[in-house]
Amino acid sequence: MFGWNGKIAKVYLTEKKIEPIPLGEEFLADYLGGRGLGVKLVYDLVKPGVDPLSSENILVFAAGPLTGTTCPTSGRYATVSKSPLTGTIFDSNSGGSFGPELKFAGFDGLVVFGKAEEPVYIEIHNGKISIKDAKHLWGKNTREVTRELSKFGRVACIGKAGEKGVRFANIMNDYTHACGRGGLGAVMGSKNLKAIVVKGNKKIPIFDRDRYKKYFQDITRLLVASPVSSKGLNQYGTAVLVNLINYMRILPTGNFRFSRFDFAEEISGEKINSTFPIKKTPCYACPIACKREVRDTEMEIPEYETISMFGSSCRISNIQTIMKANRLCNDYGMDTITAGSTIACYLELNGKQLTDEKLLKLVELIGERKEIGQELSEGSMRYARANKNHDISIQVKGLELPGYDPRGVLGLALGYATSNRGGCHLRAYMIGPEIFGKPKLVNRLTFSGKSGLVQVIQNLFTAVDSLVVCKFALFSVGEEEWANILSAVTGIDFVSERLLEIGERVWNIEKLFNLKEKFSNKDDTLPERFFQEDGGVEGRNIKKDEFLASLLEYYRFRGWSEKGIPTKEKLAQLNIQM
């Protein structure tokens, strides 16, 4: 087999048993890896109604067929489970070097079952897996744990937030890279699993080296030629978006009550670049190199999403405070989007203004699950509901919306509503066509033409999440190039249509999982605020009838019933067994 190792390992923590499982090429060609492989395993192995934080849930770590090759941006892996934040199936992926190392160690993935009696970590070394005592690591945050275990290999771990069951705890790898959303770190913590450390020196076998070299050069050329990947992201990171998104009047401000922040320049990428000396810290095999830190300090530069939530949404205009909040979240192992949005929700509910010190204190209290932090550690949906004010929680299916106000980007609004993991921009990044004009500019203020586009982009992104490559590369590299290099690596004939079909297959399986969890078309909606209020731009509230018409059209494009349920014909076409 080429590209894949053809093997995953099942690790049973309760029984302290490890079972390597071979995977056939035909199966892998249908799901690829990463999100696709993880979703298939979670769908097959997790019974409906299981408590996500119980030992009956499983946690999958999955690399893809390109992971560990030199293919640009392929240094990624996915984690997949049932989310304690949303109750949906949930995948979250991350860069760094952990994913490639998992492949070098001889596995395409790892499935963790059960719960260890006492804290443990899993060590994988060139095909050999052992479960080790982690009592000395329990109670430590991610930076410390990573530093301690790095001598044995690449580390993915949880901090205190994951141990204590913060519903949006993340899994951090290689110090600062995060499987950020959905609380899969809490799933890991509920299993008493502190970390996974991997090391290996296996080479990834490539089917056709000459063709691989050609397609590698094609992709590299496209990335270098594109100003998005070679200049914008490379020079400013994602923080460069702050000013643009603010001027487009879609920057969440004061918990999405407003869409423009008067102090945006103070928290912008321009401000960061003029204030701090920057060091780039790229992921494995990535020429884009968007990840950055302050030189000589190891202080991470926050991503755009983090800035929009802790900054404008919490009305904090000091970039250094946002950087400290970001660092705290990374150390505790928590999603910055949900943390920031939940704090913004708390502020609105209590009519409070925030000081810089108070913000940092709240983040810490959440990570420790102490005092008010205990309530906030449940995420904004549960917090607002407990306080009898559900509508001020800005989430879809329990996942807080990221840094784009949907009232000014209606394709993204539909994308948020139909996302299988809840309020997320990365299922279909409609900011591409609606704001950047990539691949083609569309009118951002209409639903017209959006339902077909949204589902195609969702399918494409699902396939990309299964390879696993970085979505930032998609601004320059199309599905044809990915299909070409995948064919050269695996020796299987992939074309664009086949990639999109894989994406559609995985999307439909996610939908089936959620339907079994009692999610319905009623959950494919947006927070009421966006229908009722205009966010400070006259007349910009979303018209519900237009939204519902667009949703129905989306279901039709998907080949689903009017209630949003995949039809038997659609499932048969995608070769999905119920």
Added chain:
Amino acid sequence: MKVNVKLFASVRKFSRRDNLEIDIEEGSIVKDLLSKIGIPQNEPLLVIVNESTQGKETPLQEGDTLCLFPIIAGG
């Protein structure tokens, strides 16, 4: 006619000031404005005119606000 121009990120290198008020002939398009500021025509730009993404051939009107960004994406 007068138009307001705001420069961002690497586009700021073309002017000493980030916010400009430019006097330009009636009937001008974005390209004419770029020449006036001294931005090369082939500079890859994301042009926003009054909160709407536009091309370099877009005609300008009195009182327009233009935001000029390098080609950026991501998030």
